Amino acid sequence: MMDKKPHIKPYLYGMFAGFGAISLSILFFFLIYRFQGFGNAVSTLTGILMPFIYGSVIAYLLKPVCNWIEAFLHKLFSERMHRFANMLAVALTILFGLLLIYALIMMIVPQLINSVTALYFTARDNIGDFVEWISKQEFIANNKKLLDFIESSYDSLDANLDAWIKNTLLPSMQNILSGAAVGVVNVVTWIKNFVIGLIVSVYLLASRKKFGQQGKLILYSLVKPRWADLIMEEVRYADRMFGGFINGKILDSAIIGVLCYIACLIFKFPSALLVSVIIGVTNVIPFFGPFIGAIPATLLILIQNPIKALWFVLFVLVLQQVDGNIIGPKILGNTTGLSSFWVLFAILLFGGLWGFVGMIIGVPLFAVIYDVIKKLVFHGLNRNDESGMVNLYHDAFGDPDDE
Numbered sequence: 001m002m003d004k005k006p007h008i009k010p011y012l013y014g015m016f017a018g019f020g021a022i023s024l025s026i027l028f029f030f031l032i033y034r035f036q037g038f039g040n041a042v043s044t045l046t047g048i049l050m051p052f053i054y055g056s057v058i059a060y061l062l063k064p065v066c067n068w069i070e071a072f073l074h075k076l077f078s079e080r081m082h083r084f085a086n087m088l089a090v091a092l093t094i095l096f097g098l099l100l101i102y103a104l105i106m107m108i109v110p111q112l113i114n115s116v117t118a119l120y121f122t123a124r125d126n127i128g129d130f131v132e133w134i135s136k137q138e139f140i141a142n143n144k145k146l147l148d149f150i151e152s153s154y155d156s157l158d159a160n161l162d163a164w165i166k167n168t169l170l171p172s173m174q175n176i177l178s179g180a181a182v183g184v185v186n187v188v189t190w191i192k193n194f195v196i197g198l199i200v201s202v203y204l205l206a207s208r209k210k211f212g213q214q215g216k217l218i219l220y221s222l223v224k225p226r227w228a229d230l231i232m233e234e235v236r237y238a239d240r241m242f243g244g245f246i247n248g249k250i251l252d253s254a255i256i257g258v259l260c261y262i263a264c265l266i267f268k269f270p271s272a273l274l275v276s277v278i279i280g281v282t283n284v285i286p287f288f289g290p291f292i293g294a295i296p297a298t299l300l301i302l303i304q305n306p307i308k309a310l311w312f313v314l315f316v317l318v319l320q321q322v323d324g325n326i327i328g329p330k331i332l333g334n335t336t337g338l339s340s341f342w343v344l345f346a347i348l349l350f351g352g353l354w355g356f357v358g359m360i361i362g363v364p365l366f367a368v369i370y371d372v373i374k375k376l377v378f379h380g381l382n383r384n385d386e387s388g389m390v391n392l393y394h395d396a397f398g399d400p401d402d403e
Helices: 005-033 035-076 079-135 144-169 173-206 208-222 225-267 272-282 289-304 306-332 340-383 388-397
Strands: none
Touching: 035 079, 035 173, 035 208, 035 225, 079 173, 079 272, 079 289, 173 208, 208 225, 225 272, 225 306, 225 340, 272 289, 272 306, 289 306, 340 388
């Protein structure tokens, strides 16, 4: 009977492997052909948990600030007062975040309204001036048909705009108001989620060490210590990757936005604050950010002053060179360790899946996935006594960690 057990084990392993493969195939088939229902279920769950998602993001972004304030307060207070210092650090961190948001709103919103209003009237005046200028040109003035066509086209455009407002826009005000009502509901929902998320972030910041230890207890209770250590190492790597990249990118983009605003004031570019906000916000996106931001910003200036739009393009090229070669490397360094090809791949992949958010978190997320796959490959090579292949790769292409 003892001799039969070794022969039974391969069949048992094969049966379990086959059962697992069939189960995964059925699950994959269900997700593919029932993807809409699965997607709706995920969307519903995400909508319910949105305040916790907001709270988690807020807490994660403010965690470095909270850690710094807490360490500073621990030096001021005695050890018996450390619990009070921890709660005070959380309160000061939330206050810092709220003051930062308030300052940004007070700086940006009034200037944004003024820039959009000035842009509208400037564009309308420029169109009229252009029509008047082109009508005075000799080759057009001598061509009565062409001149009549331009003048009639302009008059027709102006008349059609007025007719559209009277006949279409005003009668459709009910639909517009309905859409505005939906927009108001969405805004109220967002404010509600943000406020609850802010409360959640307070709990997360206050209990971040406790939750971390609870997660560690759960992990070591489920898997063997060797694998738990590896998972913890990867979690710490992911935290360094996301924290270092996202916070560093936000700081880098803030510096670029301020530099752009100062330069716009010096060179007297139109809509200075609006243009600088666009450049700063889009700079958060790696690789494509400078190009995405430069296009609408240039168009805004082009409508008001075509000559300055050309100078603005040259300025943006210089600014991005300064960012890419001086400011960015000083703040971020080689945070992700990914080559340009994989950065481009990550942005396109996760940007296509999750839009703007995916373009921001795609690079650090793919860096974590890349690190996991790399460690699994090295583990497999060592298990199969093929670790010499790493040395051959190193001699031919350099250190694998540089990829």
